[in-house]
Amino acid sequence: MTEHAALVHGDPIPTARVDTFLEAPLGGAASHDGPAPARRPNEAPSVARQRRRWATQVVVTDELARRACADRGLKPPPEVSPAKALSLAESDVADLGSIVAAALAHSPAARTLLAALEAEQTVPETAVRDYYARNHDRFLTPEALRRGVTPFGGVAPEDLLPYDEVRDGISCELRKAAGRKAFFGWLDQARAGVTYTHGHEHPGDPSHPDHEHRH
Incomplete structure (x- = not known):
């Protein structure tokens, strides 16, 4: 096996980093192609190859995030032990895709970068009000819910939680x-400087026979 899984702007990412990630236990909600163990009993070779490609993406995302944090002067918190179980929430896997969800769970640098990108976002007041107006089903009062009120037949103002009470929560959610979205945009651009070693390509890369277009 080659000594590096990928090159990031010409710098090698050791295969050992991918192996370490693959050997870590998986905690919480397991995704369809979670990282542990590197080869499961009776696992088809094609599945094991895809697992390695998936893990490479997580490790590369961590490396890219480390570099982005250094460029921005951000200091991520200390890393946890590689032996600690990696916990993936089903909602995160559904919203982010398993690669990004695992990268955020695994990488302090990725979490630090995401937090910085979130802090940079500006949510206009008009966007918050529009969200409130378009999602009345989320803001029905407990009393309205007990009466079986639905937003489809018209909602009286008293059936809704006041805008001022929910505004900050909406703004936080939109931010x-x-x-x-900014994180995904950054990652797409950052990956342009990555070259993968054979056997470590993206799991969805159609140039290899085992590819699956899943994230």
């Missing part, structure tokens, strides 16, 4: 969504 979080915008931060995630």
Whole structure:
């Protein structure tokens, strides 16, 4: 096996980093192609190859995030032990894709970068009000819910939580969504400087026979 899994702007990412990630236990909600162990009993070779490619993406994302944090003068918190179980929430896997969800769970640098990107987002007041107006089902009062009120037949103002009470929560949610979008945009651009060794390509890369277009 080659000594490096990928090159990031010409710098090698050791295969040992991918192996270490693959050997870590998986805690919480397991994704369809979670990282541990590197080869499961009776696992098809093609599945094991895809698992390694998936893990390479997580490790490369961590490396890219480390570099982005250094460029921005951000200091991520200390890393946890590689032996600690990696916990993936089903909601994160659904919203982010398993690669990004695992990278954020695994990488302090990725979490630090995401937090910085979220903090940079500006949510206009008009966007917050528009969200409130378009999602009345989320802001029905407990009393309205007990009466079986639905937003589809018209909602009286008294059936809704006051805008001022929910505004900050809506703004936070929209800022979080915008931060995630910015993170995906950053990652797409950052990956342009990555060259993968054979056997470590993206799991969805159609140039290899085992590819699956899943994230």
